[in-house]
Amino acid sequence: MTRIVATYHIRSEAGSIEARAEAVAVEQSVELPVAVIDDRAVREEIVGRVEAIGDLGGGLYAVDIGLAVATTGPEPGQLLNMLFGNASIFEDVALVDARIPAAVARTFAGPNHGLDGLRRRAGAHRRAMTCTALKPQGLPPAALAVLAGRFAAGGIDYIKDDHGLADQAYSPFAVRVPACAAAVRASNVRTGGSSRYVPSLSGRLDAMERQVAIARAEGLDTVLIAPMVVGVAAFHALVRAHPEIGFLVHPAMAGATRIAPPLLLGKLFRLFGADATIFPNHGGRFSYSRETCRAIAGAALDPTVPVAATVPVPAGGMSLERVPELLDFYGPDVMLLIGGSLLAAKERLVEVTTDFTRRVATFHHAADAGRG
Numbered sequence: 001m002t003r004i005v006a007t008y009h010i011r012s013e014a015g016s017i018e019a020r021a022e023a024v025a026v027e028q029s030v031e032l033p034v035a036v037i038d039d040r041a042v043r044e045e046i047v048g049r050v051e052a053i054g055d056l057g058g059g060l061y062a063v064d065i066g067l068a069v070a071t072t073g074p075e076p077g078q079l080l081n082m083l084f085g086n087a088s089i090f091e092d093v094a095l096v097d098a099r100i101p102a103a104v105a106r107t108f109a110g111p112n113h114g115l116d117g118l119r120r121r122a123g124a125h126r127r128a129m130t131c132t133a134l135k136p137q138g139l140p141p142a143a144l145a146v147l148a149g150r151f152a153a154g155g156i157d158y159i160k161d162d163h164g165l166a167d168q169a170y171s172p173f174a175v176r177v178p179a180c181a182a183a184v185r186a187s188n189v190r191t192g193g194s195s196r197y198v199p200s201l202s203g204r205l206d207a208m209e210r211q212v213a214i215a216r217a218e219g220l221d222t223v224l225i226a227p228m229v230v231g232v233a234a235f236h237a238l239v240r241a242h243p244e245i246g247f248l249v250h251p252a253m254a255g256a257t258r259i260a261p262p263l264l265l266g267k268l269f270r271l272f273g274a275d276a277t278i279f280p281n282h283g284g285r286f287s288y289s290r291e292t293c294r295a296i297a298g299a300a301l302d303p304t305v306p307v308a309a310t311v312p313v314p315a316g317g318m319s320l321e322r323v324p325e326l327l328d329f330y331g332p333d334v335m336l337l338i339g340g341s342l343l344a345a346k347e348r349l350v351e352v353t354t355d356f357t358r359r360v361a362t363f364h365h366a367a368d369a370g371r372g
Contacts, residue, residue, distance in 0.1 A: 003066035004104065005051060006083050007097040010061050021050045021063045024093060027086045029067060046071060062096070074107035076232035076272045084259060096260040100271070102306045108236070108271040110307025112243045115333060118275055118311055121221065121246070122157035123194050128332050128360050130155075131248075131313060132353070133339035134180070135162040141176040147349075149183035151342075152195035154353025158335065159184060160224045161200035163250040173199070173211055181218035198248055200224040205234045212242055222246040222275075228253035232272055239273030248313065249274040261292055266299025270310040274300075276335055281314030281326070290329075301333055311335050320352065323359045336360060 006028070012020045025048030026034060037043050045068055052064040072079045084095040111117070122129050132151050134144045144165075151159045159180075167173040177199045184197040199215055201208045201223050208230065215223055223245055227235040229252050239247055249269050257264065265279045277300055280286030282293045297312035312330060315337035326336055338356060345352035 002069045002101050002103070003049070004069055004072065004083070004101065005099040006065050006067055006095060007099075008063045008065065008087065009056070009094045009096050010063050011059050011092040012061060013059070014055075017053060017061050017063075018050070020092075021053055021061070021065070024048075024063065024087050024090070025050050025065045027090075028065065028082060028084075029071065031086065069101065069104055072104070074104075076108070076236045076268075080232060080268070084257070088258060094258045094260070095263065097263050098267070100267070105271055105306050108307070109240065109273070110271055110305075111247075111273055111275045111310055112239060112308075113246045113275045114308030115301070115311050116308070118158075118222075118246055118335070121194070121196065124157060126332060127363075128327055128330070129157045129311065129335040130357050130360055131158040131160060131315075131335050131337040132156050132342055133160050133162045133337065134165065135339060135343065137162065137164050137168075138170055141171050141179040144171065144176060145179035145183040147343075148180040148197055149187045150349050151353055152184045152187035152193060152197075153191060153350045154342075155191070155193055155357035156195055156353060157357075158196050158198050158222060158248065160198035160248060162339075163200055163224060163226055163252055165200050166202035167207075167211075173202075174214055177211075177214050177220070178218055181215075181220055185219070196220070196222050198222045198224050200250075201238070202226075202230065205230075205237060208234065208238060209241075212238065212245065216245075222248065224248045224250060226250040226252040227269060227272065227274075228257070232268075236272045246275040247273060248276045248278065250278050251280070261288065262295035262299045266296040266310070266312075267302075267305075270300055270305065271307060274310050275308075276311035276313050278313040278315050278337060280316035281318055283322070284315070284317035286316050294329075297330055297334070309333070313337050315339070317341075320356055320359070323356065324363060327360070327363050 029048035049066040051066050054062040072082045087093045148159050180197050184195050201211050265277050269277050279296050280288045282290045300310040300312045313335045318338045319341040342353050
């Protein structure tokens with residue numbers, strides 16, 4: 001039987017790690033003592049198998065456990081459940097990776113558009129893409145629309161709602177989205193640009209379906225969603241139901257899972273359908289290391305995965321001055337998200353935003369010329 005191999009970090013005394021690993025394998029598969037299972041097929045095929053134990057030092061062990069693919073089904077919520085459902089309650093266990101067979105990856109189908117599709121839409125065929133966020137919370141639709149239009153005038157590729165913008169009384173989705181979409185369209189007409197407004201979906205699946213309908217009626221083809229807030233199954237359902245829509249995914253609540261960011265934000269969100277995955281960049285407001293960020297981007301772009309590549313979107317307190325460093329670090333297969341640093345320019349917003357987009361375009365044009 002085909003198995004997914006999940007890797008856990010488990011804290012344990014040396015003398016008890018084998019028993020602890022077996023306990024996690026059982027918990028993540030059949031959830032009862034193996035001795036009470038009479039069915040031979042269940043014992044041999046369904047019960048989780050400890051495949052390797054490695055000593056990482058300091059009482060920490062890397063444990064590989066093989067889990068039967070048949071227990072997961074092609075459904076994101078059940079995959080997460082079998083990888084880390086009950087074990088997530090153990091304070092001494094973290095999920096750090098999962099080797100997912102190619103056949104299983106294909107059943108999830110991955111992004112509808114991915115790196116190549118988002119690039120075509122933005123007209124960014126060789127360079128990195130740019131992104132920003134409409135904020136702060138509390139502004140009415142008209143004020144957000146003004147900001148969206150000014151960002152578009154500066155040439156930003158993707159102008160997304162702040163992930164906290166939902167359907168609040170001060171900025172109802174059905175009012176905000178037409179206002180911001182119209183402002184971006186008008187700016188594109190004036191400048192000849194191709195900026196895209198990206199509204200944030202929220203709520204139950206039926207509410208998000210209505211929100212997608214509003215977005216489509218405005219000619220929008222990209223939305224923002226936080227899978228760990230709305231549910232990975234709802235996210236996946238929307239991706240499969242709307243192949244014309246691109247999905248930028250936000251990492252809200254991902255830090256509460258004890259699932260390693262490269263696995264969750266890079267590998268799993270990609271399988272579930274993320275066209276682009278936002279994550280906290282090193283040196284910003286959050287504590288991700290350079291190595292973690294590199295691993296997230298690597299998982300999102302890994303060419304050995306049999307689904308489209310997901311665009312890495314480093315964010316979280318990025319500044320204009322860091323653009324060259326970020327492009328050196330990530331290369332051109334990236335979307336840089338700068339929000340507050342641009343908004344701080346206030347009356348010079350269009351000028352500073354234009355500087356941002358030109359720096360990105362010029363960096364890679366110069367690099368291409370050097371290679372030629």
